Amino acid sequence: MKFKALVIDIDGTITHMDRKLSLEAAAKLRSLDIPVVIATGNVLCYAKAAAKLVGVCCNIIAENGGVIVDGFDKEPIISDVIHECEEAYEFLSGTFDLEKLDSVHRMTEIVLRNNFDVEEARQLLGSRFPGVEIIDTHFAIHIKSRKINKGTGLLKMAELMGLKTSDFVAIGDSVNDLEMLEEAGFAIAVGNADDFLKDIADYVSTETYGDGTAEAIDFLLSKGLI
Ligand SMILES: O=C(O)COP(=O)(O)O
Numbered sequence: 001m002k003f004k005a006l007v008i009d010i011d012g013t014i015t016h017m018d019r020k021l022s023l024e025a026a027a028k029l030r031s032l033d034i035p036v037v038i039a040t041g042n043v044l045c046y047a048k049a050a051a052k053l054v055g056v057c058c059n060i061i062a063e064n065g066g067v068i069v070d071g072f073d074k075e076p077i078i079s080d081v082i083h084e085c086e087e088a089y090e091f092l093s094g095t096f097d098l099e100k101l102d103s104v105h106r107m108t109e110i111v112l113r114n115n116f117d118v119e120e121a122r123q124l125l126g127s128r129f130p131g132v133e134i135i136d137t138h139f140a141i142h143i144k145s146r147k148i149n150k151g152t153g154l155l156k157m158a159e160l161m162g163l164k165t166s167d168f169v170a171i172g173d174s175v176n177d178l179e180m181l182e183e184a185g186f187a188i189a190v191g192n193a194d195d196f197l198k199d200i201a202d203y204v205s206t207e208t209y210g211d212g213t214a215e216a217i218d219f220l221l222s223k224g225l226i
C-alpha cells in the first residue's frame with residue numbers, strides 16, 4: 001500500500017539537537033512526490049517560514065492543532081480555546097514566576113520557558129481547569145486546551161486536502177506528536193523520541209533528530225510505502 005501524504009513535526013524531528021535545521025532531512029522532504037504537511041507546536045508565522053525554506057509550503061498545523069492553514073496566503077482556521085489557557089496561566093502566575101514565549105504571535109495556547117516545576121504546576125491546577133493540560137515537549141512548556149492536538153489538526157487538514165488521516169505517514173519525536181502518530185496510517189518515531197512514542201510507532205529510526213527523518217524517508221521509499 002502506498003501512503004498519499006506525509007505529516008511531520010519540526011523541533012527534534014527535522015532539526016538537530018540544537019534546533020538548527022537538518023539539511024539532510026530538508027533535502028529528502030523537498031524531493032518527495034507527495035504533499036508534506038508541517039505539524040508543530042510553534043506559531044503559524046514560524047511554521048510558514050520553515051515550510052517555505054524547506055520547500056514544502058504550505059499545508060500547516062501550528063500551535064499543536066490550534067491553528068491550521070492549507071496555503072501560504074489562505075486565512076487560517078483558529079480554534080477558540082485560548083480563554084481557559086489564559087485563566088490557568090493567571091492562576092499559576094500566583095505561585096510561579098512564569099515567562100511567556102512568542103506571546104505576540106500565539107493565538108490558541110500559552111507557551112512558557114521551562115524554568116518552573118511542571119509537575120507541581122499540574123498538581124496545583126488539579127481539577128480547577130479540566131479543559132486544560134500542561135505538556136512538556138523538551139523545547140517548551142505548553143498550557144493548551146485538551147480539545148486540540150496535532151491529531152485533531154491532522155483530521156481537519158486531511159479533510160481540507162480531500163484525504164483520510166489513514167492516507168498519511170506521520171513522523172515525530174515528542175509528547176505533542178502522540179495523537180498525530182495514533183491518527184496517521186503509518187507512524188514513525190525518530191531515534192531521539194520519547195519511549196511512549198517509540199512504543200506506538202510502526203517504525204523507529206536508528207538515527208536521531210533530522211538524520212532519523214532522512215533515514216525514515218529512505219526506508220519508506222525502499223519499501224514502496226510512499
Ligand atoms: O513548540 C514546541 O514546543 C515544539 O515544537 P515541535 O512541535 O515543532 O516539535
Ligand SMILES: [Mg+2]
Pocket residue numbers: 009010011012013137172173174
Ligand atoms: Mg518535536
